[in-house]
Amino acid sequence: MSEREIAVLTGASSGIGAATARLLAKNGYHVIAAARRVDRLEALAKEDANIEPIKLDVTVQADVDALAKHLAGKPVSILINCAGGAFDADPIHESDPEIWKKTFDINVVGSVRMIKAITPLMQAFGRGHIVMISSTAGHRAYENGGSYVATKHAETSMVETLRLELNGQPIRVTEIAPGMVKTDEFAFQRFQGDKEKAAKIYEGVTRPLVAEDVAEAIRWSVMLPSHFNVDCLMIRPVAQAQVHKVYRQPL
Numbered sequence: 015m016s017e018r019e020i021a022v023l024t025g026a027s028s029g030i031g032a033a034t035a036r037l038l039a040k041n042g043y044h045v046i047a048a049a050r051r052v053d054r055l056e057a058l059a060k061e062d063a064n065i066e067p068i069k070l071d072v073t074v075q076a077d078v079d080a081l082a083k084h085l086a087g088k089p090v091s092i093l094i095n096c097a098g099g100a101f102d103a104d105p106i107h108e109s110d111p112e113i114w115k116k117t118f119d120i121n122v123v124g125s126v127r128m129i130k131a132i133t134p135l136m137q138a139f140g141r142g143h144i145v146m147i148s149s150t151a152g153h154r155a156y157e158n159g160g161s162y163v164a165t166k167h168a169e170t171s172m173v174e175t176l177r178l179e180l181n182g183q184p185i186r187v188t189e190i191a192p193g194m195v196k197t198d199e200f201a202f203q204r205f206q207g208d209k210e211k212a213a214k215i216y217e218g219v220t221r222p223l224v225a226e227d228v229a230e231a232i233r234w235s236v237m238l239p240s241h242f243n244v245d246c247l248m249i250r251p252v253a254q255a256q257v258h259k260v261y262r263q264p265l
């Protein structure tokens with residue numbers, strides 16, 4: 015790369031996003047590390063001069079517009095939509111519609127906002143790659159995961175539609191669909207701060223995936239030759255044969 019290409023990454027303040035920021039920066043990209051908790055982004059940026067912290071809430075259009083303005087005319091070649099999460103574990107018939115709205119606003123509409131803002135920058139640059147961090151939940155439903163499963167199915171279909179719409183342009187569209195990844199905050203958010211319930215998710219699983227594993231899948235996908243499109247990469251720990259089927263060592 016002559017001039018450092020720019021990778022825009024949402025959800026960079028923790029988990030998969032933070033690991034991806036570190037790995038892409040190490041591999042020569044200038045990483046726009048975006049999230050709401052700017053203190054964490056600034057700490058990340060101290061680790062590597064190729065990481066630029068940007069305070070951004072994907073549900074706030076003005077934040078997304080300001081980022082697009084900041085990047086106008088720059089060599090933006092990658093967008094990774096990683097910001098997201100699960101915010102309840104309720105059966106649908108007992109769930110809170112406000113949680114559904116929040117989950118859709120971040121996971122789905124937030125990704126749309128980012129795609130709308132960043133795609134024109136890739137078109138101006140001459141090529142690009144949009145990566146969506148969906149989930150195996152985008153391919154298989156499970157009980158008590160209604161709001162999250164619905165948003166991840168929406169992300170999966172969004173990726174397919176986008177690939178059709180951008181066909182003929184040098185812009186790749188990839189879905190990375192991880193299964194169980196042990197990150198610090200994901201399960202904690204889902205169980206609204208209940209540490210015990212969050213810890214149970216990974217109980218007895220000897221080696222769940224970790225954030226660095228997903229970062230490596232992202233790095234591999236984006237660093238392939240530019241004619242080579244990974245449509246969907248589904249990745250799980252060996253202990254997880256299907257969303258429901260997890261081998262747990264007896265305690």
Ligand SMILES: NC(=O)c1ccc[n+]([C@@H]2O[C@H](COP(=O)([O-])OP(=O)(O)OC[C@H]3O[C@@H](n4cnc5c(N)ncnc54)[C@H](OP(=O)(O)O)[C@@H]3O)[C@@H](O)[C@H]2O)c1
Pocket residue numbers: 024025026027028029030031048049050051052070071072073095096097098099100120147148149150191192193194195196197198199200201203225
């Ligand atoms: N962990 C898993 O098992 C797993 C499995 C499959 C897929 N995934 C997907 O992978 C992605 C990252 O998961 P993770 O495990 O790394 O979770 P995480 O540690 O909870 O990270 C979520 C990230 O999203 C950011 N975020 C949340 N709301 C935002 C908003 N409104 N605007 C901007 N950023 C926002 C958070 O930053 P701020 O709070 O600082 O804004 C944080 O950086 C998610 O899309 C998740 O659905 C995770």
